[in-house]
Amino acid sequence: MSRKATNLTKKKIFEYCMKSFAENGYSNVGLRNISEGTKLSIGAIYYHFSSKEKIAQFLYDTAGRLILNEIKTAVENAADDREALKSIILVLFKLTEEDPYLMKYVLYTKHKDFLPKAQPICSTKPFEYIKKFIKAKIKEGVFEDMDVLIASSLIMGPIIRIIQLRMDNVLKGDIRLYAESLLDGISRSIFKKQI
Amino acid sequence: MSRKATNLTKKKIFEYCMKSFAENGYSNVGLRNISEGTKLSIGAIYYHFSSKEKIAQFLYDTAGRLILNEIKTAVENAADDREALKSIILVLFKLTEEDPYLMKYVLYTKHKDFLPKAQPICSTKPFEYIKKFIKAKIKEGVFEDMDVLIASSLIMGPIIRIIQLRMDNVLKGDIRLYAESLLDGISRSIFKKQI
DNA sequence: ATAATTATAAAGAACGTTCGTTTTGTTTTC
DNA sequence: GAAAACAAAACGAACGTTCTTTATAATTAT
Incomplete structure (x- = not known):
């Protein structure tokens, strides 16, 4: 064959x-x-x-699609909002541990360097999906009322930062151990207080 | 001359x-x-x-020193802990607005690509300084008790993310307008609750 | 069923450019 | 006139790409 x-x-x-x-x-x-x-x-x-560029293009598309799918199914199967957030963290942490090169490629490679009409990482499909999720939760009154980009930064910023610390080998162990603690911090910053 | x-x-x-x-x-x-x-x-x-590499090396060192000094003086002149945090945000946001190429260079350039023994950005002098600051505040009981790298991620993650959104021109206006709102979010995630 | 033909898959030398660097030479400045 | 500052051509190596050739598999014809 x-x-x-x-x-x-x-x-x-x-x-x-x-x-x-x-x-x-x-x-x-x-x-x-x-x-x-x-x-x-x-x-x-x-x-x-x-061409060499086509290889990078292909990697970029494949990686984006893969991450998007993982996040989508994780969010859709979550029992509640906090679980959804936790799922996002765990999916990304799992990918970091099990497919570190994919994660390094997605987060570190300056795609603008070789993709002519470069869309920044933050405008990529997975992040767009998460942004929509956040927007909905703000509208529902689950998250504090704030600019969606601020909320998005409060959520994704720390997650990405931990992933980078792991990829730079500053964090040596499995970062999934930090998921709960990180989720606590993020939750405090965006969930509306119960009265 | x-x-x-x-x-x-x-x-x-x-x-x-x-x-x-x-x-x-x-x-x-x-x-x-x-x-x-x-x-x-x-x-x-x-x-x-x-050599070309020496230019990059020089840029890297100069940029690091500059940012470190700005942060240092900002933190040292802050009235209280919340102000110190606000100062860090505002210093970095100010640099982003007024010296965007410096910020782009520091945050985006893959220094590992040309600096043989590359220290990742997170281990660079300014970030080390901030990490020490955070460590102290945890010990003092000002911040919630948590891993210092988690705290560091909860603080620096969102800040860097906003800066990146600005540099990618997703955020069009002066990001200093978002400083207060971002500070609120970050504060909720790390400051110990008053009883 | 076997032979002939045609696509497919892979190899590797060669091409023209561009790269970072070096060398040699010329202009300034004190 | 010596040292510092700059100019510009030239060097070898490496780059992405193309070209020609060869082996293998699939298809068709006899």
Whole structure:
């Protein structure tokens, strides 16, 4: 089956580039690096991707889609609002622990460097979805009444920061252990007080 | 005055590179770009900096020192703890508005890409200083008792996030207008409740 | 069913550019 | 006239991409 073989090599390119771009930066990874790392010829790589930029494009789209799906199902299956928030934290923390290169690629790579019409990370699909969720909760009166971007920053800011601390190896252990404590802090900052 | 002329051209290189690295990314800015942008020859640039990497190194150190000083004086002159926190926010927001390229360079540039033994942003001097401040406040019982890195994330995470939203032009206006609202949120998450 | 043909997949050398750096030379400044 | 400041050409290496060739698999014809 040639199709299967094709997909396998494409996956090999995908995985190596995700890892290498995340670790070394897009500009520091050349076609010859990719060729060595995947044990494929440059010709083979160009057979599957028409340019280096297309690889990055593909990584970006795939990563975005994956994260969005994970968050979506987590939020939709949550019992209440606090659980939904917890789910978001845990999904992102889980991805950080189990697929760190994906997370590094998404959060660290300056996509503007190679994607011509770059949408900043914060305008990407997963974050747009979360923003909508927050907007709804403010309208419902669950969250304190404030600018949605402030609320979004109060929620996502600390989460992303912890993830970065983990990726920079400042935090050495599994960050899922911090989820509850972080959730407490975030909750205090945005949930409306009970009277 | 030859020394003065030297410092002027060095400053010209400094300022153009700060702006250009921040906007286009270190790897996308070549010596020929710098030469054009500064109206200096490549030889002149190499007379002042022994390598391209040294320029980035110099920018990094200068920016770090500048931010640290601004934060230090702001915190030391604050009347109380809440004011200190507010000062940190306002100093960083002010820098974002008045020196956006410096802020972009510090927050966006992947320093690991060109600085061999890269210390992550979070371990940089200004952030270390803030971490110490937070640690003290936890010990004093001013902040809730929690892991210092969690507290640090709850404080710095939202601030940095707002700054990024501004730099990505998602937030269009002066972010200092959001300082109070952000401070409220952050305060709720970390200050110990009064009984 | 086997042979011929055609796509597909992969290899690797070669191309033209651009990169950071070096070298050599010229103009200033004291 | 010596040192400092700048200019500009040239260097080798590395870059992304293209081109030509070869092996393998799939399809068709006999």
